[in-house]
Amino acid sequence: MTTSVPSTPDSAISDMSVNGFHDGVEKLSINGNGHTNGNGHAAGETQRRKTNRKQSNAMMPAFMVSAPGKVIVFGEHAVVHGKAAIAASISLRSYLLVTTLSKSRRTVSLRFPDIDLAHTWNIDELPWDIFQHPSKKKSYYDLVTTLDPDLLAALQPHLAEISPHKSEDLRKIHQNSARSFLYLFCSLGSQKFPGCLYTLRSTIPIGAGLGSSASIAVCESAALLLQLRTLSGPHPDQPPEEARLQVERINRWAFVAEMCMHGNPSGVDNTVATQGKAVVFQRTDYGKPPSVRPLWDFPELPLLLVDTKQPKSTAFEVAKVAKLRDTHPKLVGSLLESIDRVTRSANELIDDDDFDSEELESLRKVGELMSINHGLLVSLGVSHPRLERVRELVDHEGLGWTKLTGAGGGGCSITLMRPDVSREKWDRLEQRLDAEGYSKFETILGGDGVGVLWPAVLKNGMDEDEEGGMEIDLENFLNAPGNDGVEKLVGVHSGGAEREGWKFWRVESH
Numbered sequence: 155m156t157t158s159v160p161s162t163p164d165s166a167i168s169d170m171s172v173n174g175f176h177d178g179v180e181k182l183s184i185n186g187n188g189h190t191n192g193n194g195h196a197a198g199e200t201q202r203r204k205t206n207r208k209q210s211n212a213m214m215p216a217f218m219v220s221a222p223g224k225v226i227v228f229g230e231h232a233v234v235h236g237k238a239a240i241a242a243s244i245s246l247r248s249y250l251l252v253t254t255l256s257k258s259r260r261t262v263s264l265r266f267p268d269i270d271l272a273h274t275w276n277i278d279e280l281p282w283d284i285f286q287h288p289s290k291k292k293s294y295y296d297l298v299t300t301l302d303p304d305l306l307a308a309l310q311p312h313l314a315e316i317s318p319h320k321s322e323d324l325r326k327i328h329q330n331s332a333r334s335f336l337y338l339f340c341s342l343g344s345q346k347f348p349g350c351l352y353t354l355r356s357t358i359p360i361g362a363g364l365g366s367s368a369s370i371a372v373c374e375s376a377a378l379l380l381q382l383r384t385l386s387g388p389h390p391d392q393p394p395e396e397a398r399l400q401v402e403r404i405n406r407w408a409f410v411a412e413m414c415m416h417g418n419p420s421g422v423d424n425t426v427a428t429q430g431k432a433v434v435f436q437r438t439d440y441g442k443p444p445s446v447r448p449l450w451d452f453p454e455l456p457l458l459l460v461d462t463k464q465p466k467s468t469a470f471e472v473a474k475v476a477k478l479r480d481t482h483p484k485l486v487g488s489l490l491e492s493i494d495r496v497t498r499s500a501n502e503l504i505d506d507d508d509f510d511s512e513e514l515e516s517l518r519k520v521g522e523l524m525s526i527n528h529g530l531l532v533s534l535g536v537s538h539p540r541l542e543r544v545r546e547l548v549d550h551e552g553l554g555w556t557k558l559t560g561a562g563g564g565g566c567s568i569t570l571m572r573p574d575v576s577r578e579k580w581d582r583l584e585q586r587l588d589a590e591g592y593s594k595f596e597t598i599l600g601g602d603g604v605g606v607l608w609p610a611v612l613k614n615g616m617d618e619d620e621e622g623g624m625e626i627d628l629e630n631f632l633n634a635p636g637n638d639g640v641e642k643l644v645g646v647h648s649g650g651a652e653r654e655g656w657k658f659w660r661v662e663s664h
């Protein structure tokens with residue numbers, strides 16, 4: 155099964171309206187080699203008869219999108235205030251299964267079991283009149299850099315009805331997730347949108363500083379733009395320029411979802427989750443797109459990622475730094491300036507031809523910059539005793555260099571590991587961390603960004619049909635046991651290699 159996402163040449167969709175399915179575009183369908191066929195329909199039908207798969211909708215098979223989490227290696231918080239940050243994607247990911255319902259079912263549902271959220275809205279009751287008003291209407295290619303208070307207010311009654319019997323804290327989390335989704339759904343969709351079910355599972359710990367919310371924002375944005383047929387690709391022979399444009403659109407709308415979640419995000423998290431790999435990111439003017447410089451040759455740094463299991467809120471930590479800056483503008487301004495210098499020094503160091511990620515002296519220099527960055531974040535008030543404890547344990551044994559990553563206030567730390575430390579010492583650290591309720595992750599930095607599995611069919615080496623593929627069944631997806639179960643069932647990687655079926659926009663030109 156080699157089917158992939160239908161491609162619509164960019165020129166053909168550039169004047170398409172997002173609000174409502176475009177007649178011509180709705181006829182697109184999929185043929186065997188992943189390309190849209192001119193008359194669309196006939197080849198799609200033939201393909202379906204041949205594979206004899208059950209289709210949830212004549213035009214739209216169930217499909218899946220996935221996006222990674224991230225670590226910020228340098229520059230968190232300062233990046234909110236216009237400074238540079240270096241961030242890299244990690245191998246933990248979110249997976250969103252999109253199932254189109256039969257024509258008679260006019261509902262849109264979220265099933266987010268990781269946070270125990272299940273909610274259904276009637277599509278016809280959503281506030282289309284406000285979202286579709288000419289003064290509010292947005293196109294899929296627009297750059298939206300602020301949220302519209304009228305649109306947020308129009309969503310409020312549809313959020314108020316969510317999870318009435320859950321605790322107040324959990325309801326807030328549910329409402330936050332639902333607000334992000336509905337804002338995108340109502341901005342990009344229309345009353346004509348087909349009934350759909352969005353089922354999400356993520357292997358990224360929530361609220362741990364690893365960009366869980368951004369990865370979901372990217373999945374939602376990509377899913378909706380794909381449903382609108384406004385994305386061409388991903389397909390293997392797509393020119394990098396075209397792929398870049400698609401990725402940019404996904405990222406723009408993911409940023410809108412992040413704004414719903416956080417209030418004042420810099421956009422670094424959603425950018426890495428969309429693009430993958432590693433980037434130097436800077437947003438000096440919030441009215442314009444950020445500057446994003448990919449670091450294609452980002453070194454494989456030996457990092458230990460530790461989760462304090464201390465919940466935190468990014469919105470809260472970001473607001474705390476803003477308040478400190480208002481109170482002490484000069485002092486905090488110079489701390490942010492210093493973080494910027496640390497980030498730029500790290501960038502120069504890593505870019506240098508002499509940098510060797512297997513050599514102690516190179517690692518020491520990066521490590522020292524990480525320690526300085528952490529110290530500055532402590533001064534900004536965003537560390538936490540549980541984070542300081544990790545640093546203390548690592549420093550005491552001389553194991554490496556530690557900093558918090560992401561928003562802080564809990565969440566995760568990263569330690570650049572010295573290569574000359576004995577196994578016994580690492581074992582001792584692991585036992586200590588274990589005993590004190592920390593968990594550690596092993597992750598590879600710099601993997602793929604947003605990916606698509608279209609249709610949701612995979613070769614898993616189990617339960618395969620005569621075509622050698624298996625449709626991802628909703629119940630199997632929901633019931634896959636833990637992170638390992640999700641990875642085994644749908645993961646973009648199987649045994650380290652990229653899994654056949656998943657496709658990624660390739661933006662590199664070299």
Ligand SMILES: Nc1ncnc2c1ncn2[C@@H]1O[C@H](COP(=O)(O)OP(=O)(O)OP(=O)(O)O)[C@@H](O)[C@H]1O
Nearest residue numbers: 268331356360361362363364365366367468560561
């Ligand atoms: N698996 C998930 N299912 C549903 N919603 C989720 C999931 N993961 C994250 N979220 C949403 O994202 C919110 C967490 O966002 P938050 O920014 O506080 O943490 P983070 O993105 O993990 O960390 P950081 O922004 O510091 O990298 C949750 O409260 C929830 O609304």
Ligand SMILES: C[C@@](O)(CCO)CC(=O)[O-]
Nearest residue numbers: 230231419420421560561
């Ligand atoms: C704390 C912060 O800099 C990183 C969160 O991962 C916030 C942001 O950039 O939006």
